[in-house]
Amino acid sequence: CESLIEFLSQRTGTDLKCIEDSTFMRWSGLLYGEDDGRGKLHWLPPAGRERTTCSFGQQICPVCLAEDEMPYLRLEWRLGFMTACERHCVSLVDRCPNCAEPLYILHAQRNSSGVRCWKCSFDYSHAEQGEVLDLQTFRQQGHLKKVLAEGWGELGEYGHVHALLYFRILSMVFRLLATGRFSLAMRLHIARSGGYPPPSGIPRIKEVENLNPRCRRELLRMACGLMEDWPHRFLGVCRSISLAPRHLIRDPAATPFAFWDAVRGNLAEPIRVMGAEEMASACWVAQKRGKRKTRNELLELIRVKTKQIDLHADPSTQHLPYGEGRYWKLDGVSPEIRRAAKLAASREGENVGAWVDKALRKVTGYLNVK
Ligand SMILES: [Zn+2]
Ligand SMILES: [Zn+2]
Structure with a gap:
């Protein structure tokens, strides 16, 4: 850590002492409990590349960097709940727009000016970023920064809770929305009751901290919404998709009381034996x-x-045997060609897939391969 501080000092031209005062240490005990260098820090994920593992914990605002006389990295860009720059209303950037590598500041040392990609030397101040004009994002981001600064947050029925627990619960809710077998159902339910379209294009990855700022922004919007009147809205969502405590609490010892109590006291375990x-x-x-x-x-x-x-149960009519009633899905094929192909296939007494396969073999000259 010390060498990093020295590096930042050289890099940004800021006084060493000044940087020391503003390292992640200031968030110890607020955002994360103990940093033994092994465990994952909630909301402060790693950054860079370790062999084949990419971590996208370092973000930047390209406009801030472009405006800086001496470009430097803001500490808060490392926070996982930060997804947009409040000054410029643009999304933060967490990977190289040119080669998709994560920002790896320690390895970018050799580049002479500005913040550049460690691999392809792309100048991050030139990265184009979409506008973020969603007021709610900035309101929530500001709220979370306030919780971190003050060391406590208001958690609905549970009143004031320590920042550490607040962020732990937020991370549990975020995780539920981002990954796992209930995430999609939860997101659909929240979006439907909020009257907006569910977030789309969220990759199914286990390392949710590696989701890009756009995905994190959309999921955080939902997660913060559930935290607001804790635990009522959250329990409503859980009930709507029949979640039981055992789905939500994996490790009781590591579960904050405000989560554990809300879930155990209000959600019933379903009857498992059905007579x-x-x-x-x-x-x-x-x-x-x-x-x-x-x-x-x-x-x-x-x-x-x-x-x-x-x-x-009776067999559902929706599940027809293979080859019957199945529709042909091929994006980019025009409707009239689809119709013609279906017609030709039925004329030949064949199912569409098999017919298309045959036709394409003829066209591409793969006739004899099969
Ligand atoms: Zn900015
Ligand atoms: Zn690059």
Whole structure:
């Protein structure tokens, strides 16, 4: 860390003491508990490249850098919940626009001026960035900075909580929204009840801290929204998709009380053993409602996945045997060509896929390959 401080001092021309006062140490005990150099620091992810592992923890605002007389990195650009520059209303940049490498400041040393990509020497002050004009983003970002500065945050029913716990809960909620098998359902539910389209194009990665600023911004917007009236909105979302405490709490010892208590006290564990009688009455209810007792219909009624459903459910008509009723999905093919291909295929008594395969083989000369 000391060599980094010295490096930054040389790099930015700032007084050594001044930088020492403004290292990550100031967030110790507020943003993260103990930094033994091994564990992951919530909201302060690593930056750079370690063999094949890329970490995108260092962000920059290209406009700030372009304006700087002596370009330097702002400490807050390292915070995972920062996604946009408040001064310039642009998204932060966390990877080289030219070669997609993460910012790796320690290795960029050899470049003479400005902040440049360690690999291709791209000058980051030239990076183009989309505008961020979403007021909510700046409001939430400002709020989180205030929590960090003051050392506590307001957490709905639980009142004032220590910043460390506040950020830990935020990271748990963020993680639930970003990855795992419930993330999509949660996002859809929140977007629907908020009346806006669900965030799209969020890659399914486990290292959620490596999501780019745009993805983090959209997920943080949701996560902060859930923190606002803790735990009510959060519990509402969990109930809507039938989440139970065991889905939400993996490690009780590492779970802050305000999360643990809200979840354990308000969400019921579903009945795991489903008797034949309950199944029979679910089937009866479905039929009484004039619906077929398909798997989805029964699941909707019982809200617990159980083998009993598969034993009692009628086969769904949506699942036709292979080759029947399947639609042909090929982006970029015009509707009239699709229609013509379907017609030609049915004329030849073939399913569309097989027919297209044959036709393309003819055109590309791959006739004899298969
Ligand atoms: Zn800026
Ligand atoms: Zn590059």
